[in-house]
Amino acid sequence: MSTLTKGLGLFLDVVQQGSFSKAAALHDMDNSLLSKQIKKLEADLGVQLLNRSTRTFALTSAGKDIFEQTKVLMETLTQIQNIADAHQTEPRGNIRITSSINFGQQYLQPVISQFMKQYPNVNIALLLDDKRVDIISEHFDVAFRLGKLTESNLIARKIAKTHFAIVASEDFIAQHGKPTTPEELVRLPAVVYSNGNVRLDQMSISSPPDFDGYKTYKMQSNFCVSDMRTLIKAVTDGLGYAMIDLFNLDKPLSEAKLALLLTGYGLSTVDTGIYAIYPHRKPTKLVSEFINAVQNYIGTPPFWVDYVPDYKNSYK
Numbered sequence: 001m002s003t004l005t006k007g008l009g010l011f012l013d014v015v016q017q018g019s020f021s022k023a024a025a026l027h028d029m030d031n032s033l034l035s036k037q038i039k040k041l042e043a044d045l046g047v048q049l050l051n052r053s054t055r056t057f058a059l060t061s062a063g064k065d066i067f068e069q070t071k072v073l074m075e076t077l078t079q080i081q082n083i084a085d086a087h088q089t090e091p092r093g094n095i096r097i098t099s100s101i102n103f104g105q106q107y108l109q110p111v112i113s114q115f116m117k118q119y120p121n122v123n124i125a126l127l128l129d130d131k132r133v134d135i136i137s138e139h140f141d142v143a144f145r146l147g148k149l150t151e152s153n154l155i156a157r158k159i160a161k162t163h164f165a166i167v168a169s170e171d172f173i174a175q176h177g178k179p180t181t182p183e184e185l186v187r188l189p190a191v192v193y194s195n196g197n198v199r200l201d202q203m204s205i206s207s208p209p210d211f212d213g214y215k216t217y218k219m220q221s222n223f224c225v226s227d228m229r230t231l232i233k234a235v236t237d238g239l240g241y242a243m244i245d246l247f248n249l250d251k252p253l254s255e256a257k258l259a260l261l262l263t264g265y266g267l268s269t270v271d272t273g274i275y276a277i278y279p280h281r282k283p284t285k286l287v288s289e290f291i292n293a294v295q296n297y298i299g300t301p302p303f304w305v306d307y308v309p310d311y312k313n314s315y316k
Contacts, residue, residue, distance in 0.1 A: 005077070007041035008070045010034060011049060015059065015067050017137060026139060078280060091286040092121035098135065099144035102228040102248060103274075104128040108144065111297045115290060122286065130195050130226060136279050141287050143277045144294070146245070155283075159295045160247070160274040160302045163311065166203070166261040168241035173259060175238065182207075182217050185262060189240040190219035195226035203243050204268035211316050214268045219243075232256070243267070247274065252307045260308065266316040274298075 013023040014034070024034040042049050049063035059067060099108055104126060112124055127133065127140070135143045135154070149156055166185070179185040182205045192201040201221050204214040223239050225231045228248045235242045241261055249256065276291045283291075305311050 004041070004044060005073075007037055007044065008066075009074060010037050011041055012067065012070045012074060014038065014050075014057075015063075020057075022137070026137065081284065090121075091119045091289045093284070093286055094123045094125070095142070095286050095290060096125045096127070096138075096140045097142055097144075097290070098127040098129065098133055098138075098140050100130050100146055101128045103144055103146060106250060107247070107298060108294065111290075111293050115293050119289075135277065141278060141284070142291065145275045145277050146247075147273075148271045149275060149277075154277045154279055156275045156277050157291060158273045158275050159291070160298055160300075162269040162272040162274070163246040163302075163305055164243055164267040164269060165246055165308060165311070165315065166241060166243050166267070167235060167253070167258045168261055169236050169238045170257055170259060171238040172235075172241065173261075179261060182215070182262065182265070185241065186217045186219055188220070189222040191223045191225065191231050191234045191240040191242045192219055192221040193226070193228065193231055194221075194224035199224070200243075204270075205262070206266035206268070206316070208264050208266075208316070211266045214266070246304045246307060246311070247302065249304055249307045253309075260314055263314045264316070 010023065010027070013026055014020055017023045017026065020031050020034055020038075024031045027034070038050065045066070047062040047066075048060050049066060050057045051060055097108065097112075105128065108126065112126065116122055116124060132145070133140065133143070135141075144159075145156075176188050179188065182203070186203075190201070192199065194200070201219045201224075203217050203219065205217060206212070206214045221240070223234055225234065228244070231242060232244065232248060234240070236256060236258065253259070276294070278287055278291075308314065
């Protein structure tokens with residue numbers, strides 16, 4: 001990348017991030033060094049791009065025009081790189097990936113281990129965090145999201161459907177009995193996932209035989225936890241029932257000593273799923289091949305559905 005192109009890229013990040021400090025953090029550099037780079041860019045171009053004050057900046061007239069053209073330039077360079085990647089015989093280069101902790105540990109790490117053995121010229125950086133990161137500002141190439149899509153400006157590929165189940169331990173059922181209606185169920189203690197602004201303590205359930213619409217029920221949580229492995233362990237220990245997506249299981253339901261509750265009812269899965277999210281409509285060959293590898297590992301339908309015998313007939 002030429003010095004001019006690099007400088008324009010830094011200028012673009014400053015404007016899009018709205019501050020020198022955020023743009024500097026993206027590139028792991030000091031504010032003062034970034035400021036010098038922008039001043040050098042202005043000297044090279046012979047125009048002032050930004051009017052600076054102590055705490056903020058504003059684009060000059062020339063800066064506005066150059067900012068718009070820089071966006072076009074960077075998009076073009078990305079497309080050129082994508083074309084070059086498409087002609088490679090095998091994936092190579094760097095890829096930054098992010099996902100929730102449990103999904104990354106259970107499903108991405110086995111794929112990464114095999115992927116890096118198969119393609120030795122690939123370098124992978126993996127961030128596992130249950131709090132969603134901004135994949136554009138933090139320069140991630142692909143994120144794996146669970147649940148409902150919220151980032152409308154990104155491209156999404158659905159890699160698995162949602163498979164909800166209501167589960168409890170055999171000891172819990174022996175103590176509290178097996179509820180036959182949602183109303184009976186929600187009077188029992190529940191274990192729910194809660195992390196930051198996300199609190200999954202509601203269930204949308206439809207009743208047989210007509211399954212005419214869903215009714216939302218609030219779970220009475222006596223234990224809230226931000227980690228799915230801990231949640232399932234708490235359910236196994238009999239602290240409460242839980243509604244989970246089957247991908248969170250790491251063994252068949254019988255081996256986990258868990259049983260299904262409210263079978264025969266319908267559980268809403270509208271607008272939820274497991275998605276690969278990426279910022280460009282035409283991802284690089286490396287990104288495409290990695291997503292394909294994850295899809296192949298999971299299978300269609302995903303292998304975790306087999307953890308529950310006859311799952312498709314358990315919930316409508």
